[in-house]
Amino acid sequence: MSAQTPIRRKTVTKIRAQKGKDPLVCLTAYTTPIAELVDEVSDLILIGDSVGMVVHGFDNTVPVTLDMMILHAQAVLRGSQRACIVVDMPFGSYEESPEIAYRNASRVMQETGCTAVKLEGGTHMAATIEFMVKRGIPVMAHIGLTPQAVHAMGGYKTSGRVKSEWARVEADAIAVTNAGAFSIVLEGMAEPLAAKITKLIEIPTIGIGASAQCDGQILVTDDLLGLTGRVPSFVKKYADLRGIIHDAVGSYAADVKARAFPALEHTYSLKDEPPPLKKNA
Numbered sequence: 491m492s493a494q495t496p497i498r499r500k501t502v503t504k505i506r507a508q509k510g511k512d513p514l515v516c517l518t519a520y521t522t523p524i525a526e527l528v529d530e531v532s533d534l535i536l537i538g539d540s541v542g543m544v545v546h547g548f549d550n551t552v553p554v555t556l557d558m559m560i561l562h563a564q565a566v567l568r569g570s571q572r573a574c575i576v577v578d579m580p581f582g583s584y585e586e587s588p589e590i591a592y593r594n595a596s597r598v599m600q601e602t603g604c605t606a607v608k609l610e611g612g613t614h615m616a617a618t619i620e621f622m623v624k625r626g627i628p629v630m631a632h633i634g635l636t637p638q639a640v641h642a643m644g645g646y647k648t649s650g651r652v653k654s655e656w657a658r659v660e661a662d663a664i665a666v667t668n669a670g671a672f673s674i675v676l677e678g679m680a681e682p683l684a685a686k687i688t689k690l691i692e693i694p695t696i697g698i699g700a701s702a703q704c705d706g707q708i709l710v711t712d713d714l715l716g717l718t719g720r721v722p723s724f725v726k727k728y729a730d731l732r733g734i735i736h737d738a739v740g741s742y743a744a745d746v747k748a749r750a751f752p753a754l755e756h757t758y759s760l761k762d763e764p765p766p767l768k769k770n771a
């Protein structure tokens with residue numbers, strides 16, 4: 491048996507129990523070094539399929555595969571110890587049937603060691619969520635703006651800014667809650683609707699572009715760090731890492747051209763020869 495201290499992660503039960511209490515801090519991570527940093531402050535880390543756009547340069551999340559999600563999730567698991575870890579089910583890996591969703595999600599859990607998975611969709615995904623939860627897979631739901639539906643929606647559309655949409659979105663929230671989801675992401679949603687849903691359902695709502703009325707917040711970490719180019723208006727940039735990296739690599743290039751790098755302290759000098767090996771007598 492290993493002598494290492496076992497990792498004690500936040501469980502989905504603890505996340506659920508935080509409903510209506512201290513706001514839940516959630517962030518995305520796709521790599522070990524970022525996971526190490528966000529783990530210190532996060533209740534929950536999401537390996538989001540936004541990795542496709544942020545890291546791999548795709549236009550949207552549709553091309554992301556299960557293998558990509560597993561590889562990034564393994565890297566995040568190696569860098570985190572405290573937070574509840576949720577992995578996004580990518581487009582095409584869960585919509586076809588509850589059985590296929592279960593098979594793919596169980597592979598994600600077995601190969602990464604994550605705590606739970608997230609999938610997009612409301613009423614139409616409720617039967618799948620119920621099937622998975624009943625068989626031991628904790629599920630986080632995601633309604634409102636669902637980026638994997640970008641082609642079906644004809645772009646990224648906010649929801650609930652007109653009252654005629656409310657009943658459908660509320661029905662989505664109730665359906666996934668009744669199906670057993672332990673929490674729910676509300677994305678791109680008008681504040682009064684997000685507030686109403688947060689009061690209506692007994693699981694925590696995690697907002698992204700859905701106001702401060704939710705039980706918690708999530709942002710794409712690279713967006714708040716200023717690593718990505720254009721970001722949605724709901725993102726607050728807490729740093730300008732793009733600018734910092736731009737300046738740093740510029741200084742490096744200038745130093746190389748001027749032969750100012752590598753300096754003496756970055757250079758190996760000669761050392762004494764080792765004594766010759768003694769031959770056997």
Ligand code: KIV
Pocket residue numbers: 518536537538539540541578675698708709710
């Ligand atoms: O893929 C992702 O990062 C997400 C969050 C934006 C909620 O789904």
